[in-house]
Amino acid sequence: MTYGHRATPSTVAVGLILATHGTQKLFGWFGGPGLDATGQFFTMLGFAPGRRHALMAGLAETGGGLLLALGLLAPVGAALVFGVMLVAAVTVHIEKGFFAQNGWYEFTLVLGAGALSVAFMGPGLLSLDALLGYSMSGILWGVGAFFVGLLGGAIQLV
Numbered sequence: 001m002t003y004g005h006r007a008t009p010s011t012v013a014v015g016l017i018l019a020t021h022g023t024q025k026l027f028g029w030f031g032g033p034g035l036d037a038t039g040q041f042f043t044m045l046g047f048a049p050g051r052r053h054a055l056m057a058g059l060a061e062t063g064g065g066l067l068l069a070l071g072l073l074a075p076v077g078a079a080l081v082f083g084v085m086l087v088a089a090v091t092v093h094i095e096k097g098f099f100a101q102n103g104w105y106e107f108t109l110v111l112g113a114g115a116l117s118v119a120f121m122g123p124g125l126l127s128l129d130a131l132l133g134y135s136m137s138g139i140l141w142g143v144g145a146f147f148v149g150l151l152g153g154a155i156q157l158v
């Protein structure tokens with residue numbers, strides 16, 4: 001069991017950042033574009049139908065982020081987040097370079113890696129996983145979350 005550490009504050013931060021980003025897509029909250037505008041953007045990127053892909057990305061970010069923030073089924077949240085961040089990095093950010101100040105992929109890389117670290121290390125003592133006695137962390141859970149996220153992202157990119 002790897003719940004001896006107290007990584008919960010960073011887990012909550014990464015999770016809430018992702019959840020708010022997802023709600024920008026879904027509902028237009030926090031100054032976001034909302035589902036229709038995000039769907040049009042996704043269509044411009046080549047995802048058809050764009051609105052459905054925007055919905056799925058928003059749900060993955062919001063749901064995965066909330067799972068991470070709550071520390072509930074952390075590897076599932078990590079896989080969702082990693083997959084959507086992979087797609088965002090490849091389709092929107094990678095051609096612009098590394099640093100985030102110009103819309104590049106630095107931020108998506110940090111969020112994806114942060115989510116995966118929770119699958120490897122666990123969400124911490126103050127998580128719902130710990131409260132419920134779930135021991136879903138370690139090398140196998142982290143590698144599993146990585147490959148599930150990689151597969152989900154690759155399917156979207158193809």
